[in-house]
Amino acid sequence: MANTDITSKVMDGMGPHGTKVGLLRVLGPAHVWALGVGIVLVGEYMGWNFAVGKGGAYAALIACWFAGILYTCVAMIDSEVTSTVAAAGGQYTQAKHIIGPLMAFNVGLYLVFAYTMLEAGNAITAGYLVSVVAGMTGYEGVLDQRPFIILVIMFLAWLNYRGVLATLTFNLVITAVAFVAIIVLFFATSGIIGTGIMNHAALMEGQAALPYGTLGILAAMHFGLWFYLGIEGTTQAAEEVRSPARALPFGTLAGIMTLLIAATLTWYICTGILPWEFLGDGVNGSVAPLFDAARLSGSTGLVWLLGFGTLFATLASANGCINDASRAWFSMGRDRYLPKWFGAVHPKYRTPYRSIIFLVPIALIFALGAPLDQVITFSILSGLLGYTFMPLNVILFRRKWPLDSIKRGYEHPFHPLPAYVLLALCAITYVAVFLGYGTQLIAMILFYVVVSLWFHFWRYRFVNRGAQFTMPWPRPKGY
Protein backbone atom coordinates (compact mmCIF):
# COMPACT_ATOMS: atom_id res chain seq x y z
CA MET A 1 0.00 0.00 0.00
CA ALA A 2 1.30 3.44 -0.86
CA ASN A 3 2.23 6.00 1.74
CA THR A 4 -1.19 7.62 1.61
CA ASP A 5 -2.67 6.69 4.96
CA ILE A 6 -5.26 9.30 5.90
CA THR A 7 -5.44 7.78 9.38
CA SER A 8 -1.75 8.39 9.95
CA LYS A 9 -0.80 10.50 12.97
CA VAL A 10 1.88 12.28 11.02
CA MET A 11 0.19 12.70 7.66
CA ASP A 12 -3.34 14.01 7.42
CA GLY A 13 -3.75 13.88 3.69
CA MET A 14 -3.54 17.62 3.25
CA GLY A 15 -1.78 18.81 0.20
CA PRO A 16 0.04 22.06 -0.48
CA HIS A 17 -1.98 24.90 -1.90
CA GLY A 18 0.67 27.57 -1.64
CA THR A 19 -1.30 29.46 0.97
CA LYS A 20 0.62 30.93 3.89
CA VAL A 21 -2.24 30.63 6.34
CA GLY A 22 -4.46 27.56 6.51
CA LEU A 23 -7.83 26.83 8.07
CA LEU A 24 -7.77 25.89 11.76
CA ARG A 25 -8.08 22.21 12.79
CA VAL A 26 -10.25 22.59 15.89
CA LEU A 27 -13.42 20.53 15.31
CA GLY A 28 -14.51 17.15 16.70
CA PRO A 29 -17.16 14.55 15.71
CA ALA A 30 -19.91 16.40 17.60
CA HIS A 31 -19.27 19.49 15.52
CA VAL A 32 -19.50 17.39 12.35
CA TRP A 33 -22.84 16.00 13.57
CA ALA A 34 -23.99 19.54 14.41
CA LEU A 35 -22.97 20.81 10.99
CA GLY A 36 -24.80 18.03 9.14
CA VAL A 37 -27.93 17.81 11.29
CA GLY A 38 -27.94 21.57 11.88
CA ILE A 39 -28.21 22.28 8.17
CA VAL A 40 -30.88 19.65 7.61
CA LEU A 41 -33.10 19.71 10.68
CA VAL A 42 -34.85 22.82 9.39
CA GLY A 43 -36.19 20.52 6.67
CA GLU A 44 -38.40 18.98 9.36
CA TYR A 45 -39.54 22.42 10.51
CA MET A 46 -40.44 23.75 7.04
CA GLY A 47 -40.43 22.75 3.40
CA TRP A 48 -40.95 18.96 3.60
CA ASN A 49 -44.69 19.57 3.74
CA PHE A 50 -44.73 20.59 0.06
CA ALA A 51 -44.45 16.81 -0.46
CA VAL A 52 -47.89 16.48 1.16
CA GLY A 53 -49.20 19.08 -1.29
CA LYS A 54 -47.75 17.21 -4.27
CA GLY A 55 -49.08 13.78 -3.36
CA GLY A 56 -51.00 13.69 -0.07
CA ALA A 57 -49.99 12.51 3.40
CA TYR A 58 -49.29 8.85 2.60
CA ALA A 59 -47.30 9.84 -0.47
CA ALA A 60 -45.19 12.13 1.72
CA LEU A 61 -44.43 9.25 4.12
CA ILE A 62 -43.37 6.95 1.28
CA ALA A 63 -41.25 9.79 -0.16
CA CYS A 64 -39.76 10.37 3.29
CA TRP A 65 -38.56 6.77 3.52
CA PHE A 66 -37.38 6.46 -0.07
CA ALA A 67 -35.51 9.75 0.30
CA GLY A 68 -34.13 8.27 3.54
CA ILE A 69 -32.72 5.34 1.52
CA LEU A 70 -31.28 7.82 -1.00
CA TYR A 71 -29.53 9.78 1.72
CA THR A 72 -28.32 6.67 3.53
CA CYS A 73 -26.55 5.76 0.27
CA VAL A 74 -25.24 9.35 0.07
CA ALA A 75 -23.92 9.20 3.65
CA MET A 76 -22.25 5.79 3.14
CA ILE A 77 -20.59 6.74 -0.13
CA ASP A 78 -19.62 10.18 1.08
CA SER A 79 -18.15 8.84 4.32
CA GLU A 80 -15.78 6.54 2.45
CA VAL A 81 -14.54 9.09 -0.05
CA THR A 82 -14.36 11.96 2.43
CA SER A 83 -12.43 9.93 4.97
CA THR A 84 -9.75 9.86 2.30
CA VAL A 85 -10.11 13.32 0.73
CA ALA A 86 -9.80 15.41 3.87
CA ALA A 87 -9.80 18.89 2.40
CA ALA A 88 -12.18 21.86 2.32
CA GLY A 89 -14.56 21.86 -0.61
CA GLY A 90 -16.03 18.42 0.15
CA GLN A 91 -17.46 16.82 -2.98
CA TYR A 92 -15.82 19.52 -5.11
CA THR A 93 -12.40 18.37 -3.96
CA GLN A 94 -13.41 14.74 -4.44
CA ALA A 95 -14.48 15.41 -8.03
CA LYS A 96 -11.27 17.30 -8.76
CA HIS A 97 -9.18 14.29 -7.77
CA ILE A 98 -11.38 11.50 -9.06
CA ILE A 99 -13.29 12.64 -12.18
CA GLY A 100 -11.76 15.85 -13.48
CA PRO A 101 -11.76 19.65 -13.35
CA LEU A 102 -14.98 20.36 -15.25
CA MET A 103 -16.95 17.95 -13.10
CA ALA A 104 -15.36 19.56 -10.03
CA PHE A 105 -16.36 23.02 -11.18
CA ASN A 106 -19.95 21.88 -11.64
CA VAL A 107 -20.01 20.10 -8.28
CA GLY A 108 -18.63 23.24 -6.61
CA LEU A 109 -21.49 25.25 -8.09
CA TYR A 110 -24.05 22.60 -7.05
CA LEU A 111 -22.81 22.96 -3.48
CA VAL A 112 -22.77 26.75 -3.47
CA PHE A 113 -26.25 27.06 -4.95
CA ALA A 114 -27.82 24.27 -2.90
CA TYR A 115 -26.55 25.85 0.33
CA THR A 116 -27.10 29.47 -0.60
CA MET A 117 -30.69 28.75 -1.66
CA LEU A 118 -31.25 26.77 1.52
CA GLU A 119 -29.88 29.70 3.50
CA ALA A 120 -32.31 32.00 1.67
CA GLY A 121 -35.20 29.63 2.47
CA ASN A 122 -34.19 29.64 6.13
CA ALA A 123 -34.12 33.42 6.28
CA ILE A 124 -37.60 33.59 4.68
CA THR A 125 -38.92 31.18 7.33
CA ALA A 126 -37.30 33.13 10.16
CA GLY A 127 -38.94 36.32 8.86
CA TYR A 128 -42.31 34.56 8.66
CA LEU A 129 -41.93 33.24 12.21
CA VAL A 130 -41.24 36.70 13.59
CA SER A 131 -44.37 38.01 11.87
CA VAL A 132 -46.49 35.19 13.34
CA VAL A 133 -45.11 35.82 16.82
CA ALA A 134 -45.84 39.53 16.38
CA GLY A 135 -49.44 38.69 15.51
CA MET A 136 -49.78 36.31 18.47
CA THR A 137 -48.48 38.94 20.86
CA GLY A 138 -50.99 41.57 19.80
CA TYR A 139 -49.48 43.39 16.81
CA GLU A 140 -52.38 44.18 14.48
CA GLY A 141 -50.63 45.51 11.38
CA VAL A 142 -48.82 43.57 8.64
CA LEU A 143 -45.24 43.16 9.82
CA ASP A 144 -42.55 43.83 7.20
CA GLN A 145 -40.47 40.62 7.27
CA ARG A 146 -37.60 41.96 5.16
CA PRO A 147 -35.56 43.59 7.96
CA PHE A 148 -35.59 40.29 9.88
CA ILE A 149 -34.53 38.33 6.79
CA ILE A 150 -31.61 40.71 6.27
CA LEU A 151 -30.71 40.62 9.96
CA VAL A 152 -30.58 36.80 10.05
CA ILE A 153 -28.26 36.56 7.06
CA MET A 154 -26.00 39.43 8.17
CA PHE A 155 -25.69 38.18 11.77
CA LEU A 156 -24.81 34.63 10.77
CA ALA A 157 -22.35 35.81 8.13
CA TRP A 158 -20.64 37.88 10.83
CA LEU A 159 -20.50 34.84 13.12
CA ASN A 160 -18.95 32.77 10.33
CA TYR A 161 -16.47 35.54 9.59
CA ARG A 162 -15.26 35.52 13.19
CA GLY A 163 -14.34 31.83 13.43
CA VAL A 164 -15.43 28.27 12.76
CA LEU A 165 -15.25 26.90 16.32
CA ALA A 166 -17.66 29.46 17.76
CA THR A 167 -19.91 29.07 14.69
CA LEU A 168 -20.27 25.31 14.98
CA THR A 169 -20.42 25.26 18.77
CA PHE A 170 -23.35 27.68 18.44
CA ASN A 171 -24.84 25.24 15.92
CA LEU A 172 -24.35 22.28 18.26
CA VAL A 173 -26.38 23.93 21.03
CA ILE A 174 -29.28 25.26 18.95
CA THR A 175 -29.52 22.08 16.84
CA ALA A 176 -29.80 19.98 20.01
CA VAL A 177 -32.59 22.25 21.30
CA ALA A 178 -34.47 22.02 17.98
CA PHE A 179 -34.18 18.21 17.92
CA VAL A 180 -35.34 17.86 21.53
CA ALA A 181 -38.32 20.12 20.74
CA ILE A 182 -39.54 17.59 18.13
CA ILE A 183 -39.22 14.72 20.62
CA VAL A 184 -41.12 16.68 23.29
CA LEU A 185 -43.89 17.58 20.84
CA PHE A 186 -44.20 13.92 19.84
CA PHE A 187 -44.56 12.73 23.44
CA ALA A 188 -46.93 15.57 24.35
CA THR A 189 -49.32 15.10 21.41
CA SER A 190 -49.19 11.36 20.68
CA GLY A 191 -50.88 10.23 23.88
CA ILE A 192 -47.80 8.47 25.26
CA ILE A 193 -47.77 11.12 28.01
CA GLY A 194 -51.16 12.62 28.84
CA THR A 195 -54.05 12.94 26.39
CA GLY A 196 -53.20 12.56 22.73
CA ILE A 197 -54.62 14.83 20.04
CA MET A 198 -53.64 12.72 17.02
CA ASN A 199 -56.38 11.91 14.56
CA HIS A 200 -54.73 10.26 11.57
CA ALA A 201 -57.71 8.13 10.54
CA ALA A 202 -60.18 11.01 10.37
CA LEU A 203 -57.75 13.49 8.77
CA MET A 204 -56.67 11.05 6.06
CA GLU A 205 -59.99 9.51 5.07
CA GLY A 206 -61.59 9.88 1.65
CA GLN A 207 -59.75 12.00 -0.93
CA ALA A 208 -57.19 12.95 1.71
CA ALA A 209 -55.59 9.49 1.50
CA LEU A 210 -53.95 9.68 -1.91
CA PRO A 211 -55.47 12.68 -3.73
CA TYR A 212 -53.36 12.20 -6.89
CA GLY A 213 -53.23 8.40 -6.81
CA THR A 214 -49.96 6.59 -7.35
CA LEU A 215 -48.62 9.43 -9.53
CA GLY A 216 -48.73 11.58 -6.42
CA ILE A 217 -46.31 9.21 -4.66
CA LEU A 218 -43.82 9.77 -7.45
CA ALA A 219 -44.40 13.54 -7.43
CA ALA A 220 -43.88 13.72 -3.67
CA MET A 221 -40.28 12.48 -4.01
CA HIS A 222 -39.41 15.99 -5.16
CA PHE A 223 -39.87 17.56 -1.74
CA GLY A 224 -39.16 14.28 0.09
CA LEU A 225 -35.50 15.19 -0.36
CA TRP A 226 -36.04 18.22 1.83
CA PHE A 227 -36.23 16.00 4.93
CA TYR A 228 -32.49 15.34 4.59
CA LEU A 229 -31.01 17.79 2.08
CA GLY A 230 -27.62 19.04 3.22
CA ILE A 231 -26.35 16.08 5.30
CA GLU A 232 -23.56 15.72 2.75
CA GLY A 233 -22.34 19.14 3.94
CA THR A 234 -20.38 17.46 6.74
CA THR A 235 -17.56 16.96 4.25
CA GLN A 236 -16.98 20.70 4.03
CA ALA A 237 -15.46 20.63 7.50
CA ALA A 238 -12.83 18.09 6.43
CA GLU A 239 -9.96 20.56 6.57
CA GLU A 240 -10.99 21.87 9.99
CA VAL A 241 -11.55 18.64 11.97
CA ARG A 242 -8.82 17.28 14.20
CA SER A 243 -9.23 13.68 13.02
CA PRO A 244 -10.95 13.58 9.62
CA ALA A 245 -10.71 9.82 9.12
CA ARG A 246 -12.67 9.17 12.34
CA ALA A 247 -14.78 12.28 12.86
CA LEU A 248 -16.25 12.60 9.36
CA PRO A 249 -17.75 9.10 8.97
CA PHE A 250 -18.90 9.08 12.60
CA GLY A 251 -20.51 12.52 12.42
CA THR A 252 -22.13 11.89 9.04
CA LEU A 253 -23.60 8.46 9.81
CA ALA A 254 -24.82 9.57 13.27
CA GLY A 255 -26.38 12.54 11.50
CA ILE A 256 -28.39 10.50 8.99
CA MET A 257 -29.66 8.24 11.80
CA THR A 258 -30.80 11.29 13.76
CA LEU A 259 -32.58 12.66 10.71
CA LEU A 260 -34.39 9.42 9.87
CA ILE A 261 -35.90 9.48 13.37
CA ALA A 262 -36.73 13.20 13.25
CA ALA A 263 -38.29 12.96 9.76
CA THR A 264 -40.60 10.08 10.64
CA LEU A 265 -41.69 11.70 13.92
CA THR A 266 -42.33 14.98 12.10
CA TRP A 267 -44.55 13.30 9.50
CA TYR A 268 -46.43 11.44 12.23
CA ILE A 269 -47.07 14.56 14.33
CA CYS A 270 -48.10 16.89 11.52
CA THR A 271 -50.35 14.53 9.53
CA GLY A 272 -52.13 13.54 12.74
CA ILE A 273 -53.01 17.13 13.63
CA LEU A 274 -53.18 19.27 10.47
CA PRO A 275 -55.53 18.82 7.46
CA TRP A 276 -53.49 17.75 4.41
CA GLU A 277 -54.44 20.65 2.12
CA PHE A 278 -53.33 23.20 4.73
CA LEU A 279 -50.23 21.18 5.59
CA GLY A 280 -49.30 20.73 1.94
CA ASP A 281 -49.34 24.40 1.01
CA GLY A 282 -46.14 25.85 2.44
CA VAL A 283 -46.77 29.30 1.00
CA ASN A 284 -50.45 30.09 1.75
CA GLY A 285 -51.04 27.39 4.38
CA SER A 286 -48.53 25.89 6.78
CA VAL A 287 -45.15 27.60 6.40
CA ALA A 288 -43.88 26.05 9.65
CA PRO A 289 -45.88 22.81 10.22
CA LEU A 290 -44.41 21.71 13.56
CA PHE A 291 -45.08 25.17 14.93
CA ASP A 292 -48.65 25.00 13.57
CA ALA A 293 -49.10 21.57 15.18
CA ALA A 294 -47.97 23.05 18.51
CA ARG A 295 -50.47 25.91 18.09
CA LEU A 296 -53.31 23.36 17.81
CA SER A 297 -52.11 21.47 20.89
CA GLY A 298 -53.56 24.15 23.15
CA SER A 299 -50.35 24.29 25.19
CA THR A 300 -48.67 27.68 25.46
CA GLY A 301 -45.46 25.97 26.56
CA LEU A 302 -45.38 23.84 23.40
CA VAL A 303 -46.06 26.89 21.23
CA TRP A 304 -43.07 28.67 22.73
CA LEU A 305 -40.88 25.57 22.58
CA LEU A 306 -41.67 24.88 18.93
CA GLY A 307 -41.45 28.58 18.13
CA PHE A 308 -37.90 28.61 19.46
CA GLY A 309 -37.28 25.21 17.87
CA THR A 310 -38.27 26.57 14.46
CA LEU A 311 -36.22 29.71 14.92
CA PHE A 312 -33.19 27.73 16.14
CA ALA A 313 -33.51 25.23 13.29
CA THR A 314 -33.58 28.01 10.70
CA LEU A 315 -30.61 29.75 12.32
CA ALA A 316 -28.60 26.52 12.61
CA SER A 317 -29.31 25.65 9.02
CA ALA A 318 -28.52 29.09 7.64
CA ASN A 319 -25.38 29.11 9.78
CA GLY A 320 -24.20 25.76 8.42
CA CYS A 321 -25.11 26.78 4.88
CA ILE A 322 -22.96 29.91 5.07
CA ASN A 323 -20.14 27.74 6.42
CA ASP A 324 -20.44 25.17 3.61
CA ALA A 325 -21.14 27.47 0.67
CA SER A 326 -18.21 29.70 1.59
CA ARG A 327 -15.83 26.69 1.88
CA ALA A 328 -16.84 25.45 -1.57
CA TRP A 329 -16.48 28.94 -3.10
CA PHE A 330 -13.17 29.45 -1.28
CA SER A 331 -11.81 26.12 -2.52
CA MET A 332 -12.66 26.97 -6.12
CA GLY A 333 -10.95 30.34 -5.72
CA ARG A 334 -7.87 28.69 -4.19
CA ASP A 335 -7.58 26.42 -7.24
CA ARG A 336 -8.23 29.39 -9.63
CA TYR A 337 -11.47 27.82 -10.88
CA LEU A 338 -12.85 31.17 -9.76
CA PRO A 339 -10.87 34.40 -9.37
CA LYS A 340 -8.04 33.74 -6.93
CA TRP A 341 -9.15 36.69 -4.79
CA PHE A 342 -11.69 34.34 -3.18
CA GLY A 343 -9.01 31.90 -2.07
CA ALA A 344 -7.81 34.06 0.83
CA VAL A 345 -7.91 33.06 4.52
CA HIS A 346 -8.39 35.75 7.18
CA PRO A 347 -5.02 36.30 8.88
CA LYS A 348 -6.53 36.50 12.37
CA TYR A 349 -9.77 34.46 12.33
CA ARG A 350 -8.50 31.85 9.83
CA THR A 351 -11.79 31.78 7.92
CA PRO A 352 -12.48 32.15 4.16
CA TYR A 353 -13.74 35.66 4.84
CA ARG A 354 -13.93 37.01 1.29
CA SER A 355 -16.11 34.11 0.17
CA ILE A 356 -18.33 34.54 3.23
CA ILE A 357 -18.88 38.23 2.49
CA PHE A 358 -19.33 37.74 -1.25
CA LEU A 359 -22.16 35.22 -0.85
CA VAL A 360 -24.18 37.46 1.52
CA PRO A 361 -25.78 39.68 -1.16
CA ILE A 362 -26.54 36.64 -3.33
CA ALA A 363 -28.44 35.00 -0.48
CA LEU A 364 -30.26 38.28 0.14
CA ILE A 365 -31.29 38.62 -3.52
CA PHE A 366 -32.89 35.18 -3.47
CA ALA A 367 -34.41 35.54 0.01
CA LEU A 368 -36.00 38.88 -0.81
CA GLY A 369 -36.88 38.25 -4.45
CA ALA A 370 -38.25 34.71 -4.85
CA PRO A 371 -41.07 32.67 -3.26
CA LEU A 372 -40.19 29.89 -0.83
CA ASP A 373 -41.13 26.92 -3.04
CA GLN A 374 -39.02 28.25 -5.93
CA VAL A 375 -36.04 28.82 -3.66
CA ILE A 376 -36.41 25.31 -2.23
CA THR A 377 -36.76 23.78 -5.70
CA PHE A 378 -33.61 25.58 -6.85
CA SER A 379 -31.77 24.18 -3.82
CA ILE A 380 -33.17 20.66 -4.32
CA LEU A 381 -32.20 20.62 -7.99
CA SER A 382 -28.62 21.61 -7.23
CA GLY A 383 -28.51 18.97 -4.50
CA LEU A 384 -29.99 16.35 -6.84
CA LEU A 385 -27.36 17.00 -9.49
CA GLY A 386 -24.77 16.54 -6.76
CA TYR A 387 -26.29 13.20 -5.71
CA THR A 388 -26.20 12.04 -9.34
CA PHE A 389 -22.49 12.77 -9.35
CA MET A 390 -21.81 10.72 -6.20
CA PRO A 391 -22.41 7.19 -7.56
CA LEU A 392 -20.27 7.99 -10.61
CA ASN A 393 -17.64 9.36 -8.25
CA VAL A 394 -17.46 6.33 -5.96
CA ILE A 395 -17.46 3.82 -8.83
CA LEU A 396 -14.52 5.64 -10.44
CA PHE A 397 -12.83 6.06 -7.05
CA ARG A 398 -12.85 2.31 -6.40
CA ARG A 399 -11.73 1.64 -9.98
CA LYS A 400 -8.85 4.14 -9.97
CA TRP A 401 -7.76 3.50 -6.38
CA PRO A 402 -8.80 -0.03 -5.32
CA LEU A 403 -9.09 -0.81 -1.63
CA ASP A 404 -5.50 -2.05 -1.43
CA SER A 405 -4.02 1.16 -2.86
CA ILE A 406 -5.25 3.80 -0.37
CA LYS A 407 -6.23 3.15 3.23
CA ARG A 408 -9.73 4.47 3.91
CA GLY A 409 -10.95 5.75 7.28
CA TYR A 410 -14.24 4.01 6.40
CA GLU A 411 -15.16 1.47 3.71
CA HIS A 412 -18.83 1.41 2.77
CA PRO A 413 -20.35 -2.08 2.44
CA PHE A 414 -22.03 -3.80 -0.54
CA HIS A 415 -20.30 -1.69 -3.20
CA PRO A 416 -21.53 -1.04 -5.92
CA LEU A 417 -25.11 -1.67 -4.75
CA PRO A 418 -25.51 1.66 -2.87
CA ALA A 419 -24.21 3.50 -5.95
CA TYR A 420 -26.76 1.85 -8.25
CA VAL A 421 -29.61 2.37 -5.77
CA LEU A 422 -28.65 6.04 -5.45
CA LEU A 423 -28.54 6.46 -9.22
CA ALA A 424 -31.98 4.84 -9.61
CA LEU A 425 -33.51 7.02 -6.87
CA CYS A 426 -32.01 10.14 -8.46
CA ALA A 427 -33.63 9.20 -11.79
CA ILE A 428 -37.01 8.80 -10.05
CA THR A 429 -36.58 12.18 -8.36
CA TYR A 430 -35.86 13.92 -11.67
CA VAL A 431 -39.25 12.68 -12.90
CA ALA A 432 -40.81 13.84 -9.63
CA VAL A 433 -39.40 17.34 -10.09
CA PHE A 434 -40.54 17.29 -13.72
CA LEU A 435 -44.11 16.82 -12.46
CA GLY A 436 -44.93 20.39 -11.56
CA TYR A 437 -41.56 22.10 -11.87
CA GLY A 438 -40.29 20.92 -15.27
CA THR A 439 -39.50 24.40 -16.61
CA GLN A 440 -37.28 25.18 -13.67
CA LEU A 441 -35.51 21.85 -14.07
CA ILE A 442 -34.77 22.53 -17.73
CA ALA A 443 -33.67 26.13 -16.97
CA MET A 444 -31.30 24.78 -14.34
CA ILE A 445 -29.75 22.15 -16.62
CA LEU A 446 -29.33 24.74 -19.39
CA PHE A 447 -27.60 27.00 -16.85
CA TYR A 448 -25.12 24.24 -15.99
CA VAL A 449 -24.52 23.43 -19.67
CA VAL A 450 -23.71 27.10 -20.41
CA VAL A 451 -21.41 27.55 -17.38
CA SER A 452 -19.67 24.25 -18.21
CA LEU A 453 -18.86 25.50 -21.70
CA TRP A 454 -17.74 28.83 -20.20
CA PHE A 455 -15.42 27.02 -17.82
CA HIS A 456 -13.97 24.56 -20.34
CA PHE A 457 -13.35 27.06 -23.12
CA TRP A 458 -12.49 30.15 -21.08
CA ARG A 459 -11.93 29.90 -17.35
CA TYR A 460 -9.84 26.74 -17.27
CA ARG A 461 -6.91 28.51 -18.96
CA PHE A 462 -6.16 30.24 -15.62
CA VAL A 463 -5.87 26.94 -13.73
CA ASN A 464 -2.60 25.18 -12.95
CA ARG A 465 -2.86 21.63 -14.27
CA GLY A 466 -0.84 19.35 -12.01
CA ALA A 467 -1.04 21.60 -8.94
CA GLN A 468 -4.78 20.94 -8.59
CA PHE A 469 -4.04 17.39 -7.52
CA THR A 470 -3.17 17.98 -3.88
CA MET A 471 -3.77 14.56 -2.26
CA PRO A 472 -0.70 12.41 -1.51
CA TRP A 473 -2.11 9.51 -3.53
CA PRO A 474 -0.41 7.20 -6.00
CA ARG A 475 -1.05 7.51 -9.73
CA PRO A 476 -4.62 6.37 -10.54
CA LYS A 477 -4.94 2.93 -12.05
CA GLY A 478 -5.35 3.02 -15.83
CA TYR A 479 -3.69 6.43 -16.36
Place this chain on the structure above:
Amino acid sequence: MARYTPPEQSKIGQLIDVVVLLGLSLGALFVPLRMGLSGAAKVVATPVENPTWETLGQTAVQAAQYEALGYTPATAHDLILARFDYSFEWSSLILMAVLIIGYFVIMLRLSEQEYKDVINEKFGE
Protein backbone atom coordinates in the same frame (compact mmCIF):
# COMPACT_ATOMS: atom_id res chain seq x y z
CA MET B 1 4.87 16.67 -20.87
CA ALA B 2 5.70 20.38 -20.80
CA ARG B 3 4.46 22.05 -17.66
CA TYR B 4 1.53 24.36 -18.38
CA THR B 5 1.93 27.89 -17.03
CA PRO B 6 -1.41 29.66 -16.79
CA PRO B 7 -1.61 33.37 -17.63
CA GLU B 8 -2.09 35.81 -14.76
CA GLN B 9 -5.59 37.25 -14.86
CA SER B 10 -6.07 40.99 -14.42
CA LYS B 11 -8.31 42.34 -11.64
CA ILE B 12 -10.79 43.61 -14.25
CA GLY B 13 -10.81 40.17 -15.86
CA GLN B 14 -11.54 38.54 -12.49
CA LEU B 15 -14.37 40.98 -11.91
CA ILE B 16 -15.88 40.30 -15.33
CA ASP B 17 -15.78 36.53 -14.70
CA VAL B 18 -17.64 36.95 -11.42
CA VAL B 19 -20.25 39.20 -13.04
CA VAL B 20 -20.81 36.70 -15.87
CA LEU B 21 -21.27 33.82 -13.43
CA LEU B 22 -23.59 35.86 -11.24
CA GLY B 23 -25.66 37.01 -14.22
CA LEU B 24 -26.12 33.44 -15.41
CA SER B 25 -27.11 32.21 -11.92
CA LEU B 26 -29.63 34.97 -11.34
CA GLY B 27 -30.99 34.42 -14.84
CA ALA B 28 -31.51 30.68 -14.22
CA LEU B 29 -33.88 31.42 -11.33
CA PHE B 30 -35.41 34.76 -12.16
CA VAL B 31 -36.00 34.51 -15.93
CA PRO B 32 -38.44 31.56 -15.64
CA LEU B 33 -39.93 33.24 -12.56
CA ARG B 34 -40.51 36.59 -14.27
CA MET B 35 -41.87 34.90 -17.39
CA GLY B 36 -44.36 33.00 -15.25
CA LEU B 37 -42.97 29.66 -16.45
CA SER B 38 -41.56 28.27 -13.23
CA GLY B 39 -43.51 25.95 -11.03
CA ALA B 40 -46.95 24.58 -11.74
CA ALA B 41 -49.20 26.88 -9.79
CA LYS B 42 -52.07 24.93 -8.33
CA VAL B 43 -55.45 25.76 -9.82
CA VAL B 44 -59.02 25.46 -8.59
CA ALA B 45 -60.64 23.47 -11.41
CA THR B 46 -64.21 23.57 -10.07
CA PRO B 47 -64.94 26.48 -7.70
CA VAL B 48 -67.80 26.09 -5.21
CA GLU B 49 -70.23 28.96 -4.75
CA ASN B 50 -71.20 29.76 -1.15
CA PRO B 51 -68.95 27.04 0.19
CA THR B 52 -69.63 25.05 3.35
CA TRP B 53 -67.34 22.47 4.95
CA GLU B 54 -69.55 19.75 3.49
CA THR B 55 -69.45 21.11 -0.07
CA LEU B 56 -65.69 21.45 0.27
CA GLY B 57 -65.54 17.72 1.07
CA GLN B 58 -64.43 18.14 4.68
CA THR B 59 -65.38 15.78 7.51
CA ALA B 60 -66.34 17.11 10.93
CA VAL B 61 -62.80 16.47 12.28
CA GLN B 62 -61.16 18.19 9.31
CA ALA B 63 -63.53 21.17 9.56
CA ALA B 64 -62.83 21.49 13.29
CA GLN B 65 -59.09 21.68 12.63
CA TYR B 66 -59.57 24.34 9.97
CA GLU B 67 -61.68 26.39 12.37
CA ALA B 68 -59.03 26.00 15.07
CA LEU B 69 -56.53 27.40 12.59
CA GLY B 70 -58.77 30.42 12.04
CA TYR B 71 -60.29 29.49 8.67
CA THR B 72 -63.87 29.72 7.47
CA PRO B 73 -65.19 27.76 4.45
CA ALA B 74 -64.83 30.92 2.37
CA THR B 75 -61.21 31.63 3.35
CA ALA B 76 -60.23 27.95 3.07
CA HIS B 77 -61.93 27.51 -0.34
CA ASP B 78 -58.85 27.97 -2.57
CA LEU B 79 -56.53 26.22 -0.13
CA ILE B 80 -58.70 23.09 -0.09
CA LEU B 81 -59.71 22.86 -3.74
CA ALA B 82 -56.50 23.90 -5.51
CA ARG B 83 -54.72 20.98 -7.22
CA PHE B 84 -51.61 20.43 -9.35
CA ASP B 85 -52.13 19.44 -12.96
CA TYR B 86 -49.83 16.47 -13.59
CA SER B 87 -50.84 15.91 -17.20
CA PHE B 88 -47.72 15.99 -19.35
CA GLU B 89 -46.43 15.24 -22.81
CA TRP B 90 -44.22 12.17 -23.10
CA SER B 91 -42.10 14.13 -25.58
CA SER B 92 -41.34 16.70 -22.84
CA LEU B 93 -40.30 13.94 -20.45
CA ILE B 94 -38.04 12.38 -23.09
CA LEU B 95 -36.57 15.82 -23.86
CA MET B 96 -35.76 16.28 -20.19
CA ALA B 97 -34.13 12.85 -19.97
CA VAL B 98 -32.03 13.52 -23.07
CA LEU B 99 -31.00 16.91 -21.69
CA ILE B 100 -29.89 15.50 -18.31
CA ILE B 101 -28.10 12.46 -19.76
CA GLY B 102 -26.51 14.62 -22.48
CA TYR B 103 -25.32 17.11 -19.87
CA PHE B 104 -23.60 14.42 -17.81
CA VAL B 105 -22.11 12.68 -20.86
CA ILE B 106 -20.63 15.93 -22.21
CA MET B 107 -19.32 16.87 -18.80
CA LEU B 108 -17.69 13.48 -18.18
CA ARG B 109 -16.03 13.50 -21.61
CA LEU B 110 -14.65 17.03 -21.26
CA SER B 111 -13.59 16.31 -17.67
CA GLU B 112 -11.73 13.20 -18.83
CA GLN B 113 -9.76 15.25 -21.37
CA GLU B 114 -8.77 17.75 -18.68
CA TYR B 115 -8.06 15.02 -16.13
CA LYS B 116 -5.49 13.27 -18.34
CA ASP B 117 -3.49 16.51 -18.51
CA VAL B 118 -3.67 16.88 -14.72
CA ILE B 119 -2.43 13.33 -14.10
CA ASN B 120 0.30 13.57 -16.73
CA GLU B 121 1.62 16.82 -15.28
CA LYS B 122 1.35 15.60 -11.69
CA PHE B 123 2.89 12.15 -12.13
CA GLY B 124 4.81 12.61 -15.39
CA GLU B 125 4.09 10.93 -18.73
